[in-house]
Amino acid sequence: MASSTVTSAQPERPPRPNLAFRRLRGKRSPAEFAAAVRRAAREIGERVSCDARYVGRVEAGEIRCPNYAYERVFLHMFPGRTLTDLGFAPRSSVRGRQARGAGESWEAGEPYKTHDTRDDRDSRDTRSNRSNRHTQDLYETHDNNEESDVLRRAFMTSGATVAAASLGPLGLALDAAAAGRPTRRAGTGEVGALEEAVRRIRLLDDRHGADGLYRRAAAPLRTAYALLDAGASRQATADRLYTGAGELAISVGWLAHDSGRFDDARSHYAEALATARMNGDAGLEAHAFCNMAFLARDAGRPREAVRAAQAAQRAARPLGSDRLMSLLSLREAGGWAGLADRVGCEQALVRAQTFYGRGPSETDPEWMSFYGEAELEGLEAQCWSTLGDWPRAARHARRAADLQDPHFTRNLALYSAELADDLARGGRPDEAAGAGLRVLDLLNEVQSSRIHTMLAGTTRVLLPHRRSPTVSTFLDRHGALPRPA
Structure with missing residues (x-):
């Protein structure tokens, strides 16, 4: 993987911060405000x-x-x-290439249509009859129609109707690489598509689990590293x-981890860690070590889990995020539990609670939007279960399941499966079966080998009852479930 080649270029006109939108956020953190946006969206169907990064882009003026x-x-x-009251520019001023001034970024909005996935059942004829203007309004970030057309294509995961963009400019770069042509240098359009791809994968995983997504995500990853080899036009890019x-x-x-492909997951995490260290990115390094600790625990390597979690904490300390330190302390606690070290586990759990109690902050990483009180309770439950x-x-x-936002379907199923197994092993078979039935009700929407494995263990415990x-x-x-491929 070659380092990026950066060349000088004419600077783009800097975006104007959206101070009106920032005032509306008030004292809430970007992650908290993003959660409020998602709740409001559900209220109107x-x-x-939305996540913390989207809020930051709006406030920075990147989304006009x-x-x-x-x-x-x-x-x-x-x-x-009105939109103007919220600090946005009139739609007419940002629609289309003609609206751009010299040196002005054309980025206007989000590149993906953010509707309920049921809308993707429209027939091809219906889609082809939509007006060009309406389509452009929905995908108004990218600079040419060819790239926007790629962004509009969708793929389906097996067993669940899920729309996901095929990564726009990244798809074009992949086509070039496959044809033996040099991949063009990355610009803001390619980088924006890459960042949005990460958000989409996380959103789809939260709702549907990993099994149907993993293989489809490999090609975009290859393309991302092809773009790294090609370099970028600016250092910031x-x-x-x-x-x-x-x-x-x-x-x-x-996705590999949650699908039970531990060797693949280990390779991807190591690749991320190498990328972080080559670019001196402490936040990315902490994230990679965090996931390596989680994987090591699940793969039965608890001492490695402890060491990886401690390495993550060393990388994360300068970042100033108490919530991140809380999660990393929980990763360490999971490793100590796997070593049957109750004292070490309890000490790490206390640190996790202490850090969490300090509240969210502006420095919390975007990828931690999943980490709330429900996840804190769920990870602590796993520690006590291991012990x-x-x-x-x-x-x-039980607290984790009660606290979980229903939007995160996979986590709701995961916590309920954990509850079912704990109740079964604790001698409460009827309650365990009730929790297990709630998990089965969610499996039409969720595809996670980890949850299937947990349920299989619970059924073995319940057979005598x-x-x-x-x-x-x-x-x-449970016996009537189709077996995962």
């Missing part, structure tokens, strides 16, 4: 993948006008205001490209 889905959500959140490629490697590694303290594990798992009607119902339904 919209589906947007949101797409229509975000517009509806923002106007619902702030009734009586090169830095974003390194970070984006590393984050994509971690996301693909997680064999089933009642304590069940208490935390088959005479219970609830247990019998659970075992019969």
Whole structure:
């Protein structure tokens, strides 16, 4: 993997910060405000993948006008205001190439249509009859129609109807590489598509699990590293490209991890770590070590999990994120639990709670949007389960399931599966079967080998209790499940 070649170029006109939008956020962190945006979207039947980075881009003025889905959500959140009141430019001033001034970035909104996935069942004829103007409004970030057409293509995961963009400029770069042509240098369009790809993968994983996504995410990752080899036109773009490629490697590694492909996951995480160290990116390094610790715990290498978590904490300390330090302390606690070191585990859990209690901050990484009280409880439940303290594990798992935002379907299924297993091993078979049935209800939407493996273990524990009607119902339904490929 070659380093980026950076050449000088004429500077682009810097975006004007959106101070009006920043005032509306108030004292909430970007992650907290993004969660409020997602809640507001659900209230009106919209589906947007808003996160802390999106909020930051709006406030920095990089998004001059949101797409229509975000517009509806923002106007619902702030009734009586117009887009101009929210600090955005009129849509007419950012639509189309003709609206650009000299040196002005054309980036206007989000490149992906953020609707409920059921909308993707439209027929091809219906899609082809949509007006060009309407289509351009939905995908108004990129500089030419060919790239936008690539962004609009969707793929389907097996067992769940899920739309995902095929990464626009990254797809074009992959086509060039496959044809033996040199990949063009990355610009802001390619880097933006890469960053959005990472967000989309995380969103789809939260809702549907990893099994149907992993193989489809490998090609974009190859393309991202082809772009690194080709270099970037500006140093700032090169830095974003390194970070984006590393984050994509971690996301693909997680898909492999959650699908039970531990060797593949280890390779992807190591690739992300190497990318982080080549570019001196402490945040990416902490993220890579964090996931390596999680993988080592799941793969039965608890001492490696402890060492990786401690390495992650050393990298993360200068970043100033207490929430990140909390999560990394939980990763360390999981390793100590695997070593049957109750004292070490409890000490790490106390640190995790202490860091978490300090609250969110502006320095919290974007990828940590999943980490809230529910995840804290869920990871603590796993520690007590590993130590064999089933009642304590069940208490935390129940709290995790109760606290989880239903939007994160995979995590809800995961915590419920953890609860079912803890209850079963703690001698409460009927309650365990009830929790297991709730997991089965979610498996139409979620594809995760890890959850299937947990349920299989629970069924073995419950087999001696088959005479219970609830247990019998659970075992019969579980036995009728199609076996994961």
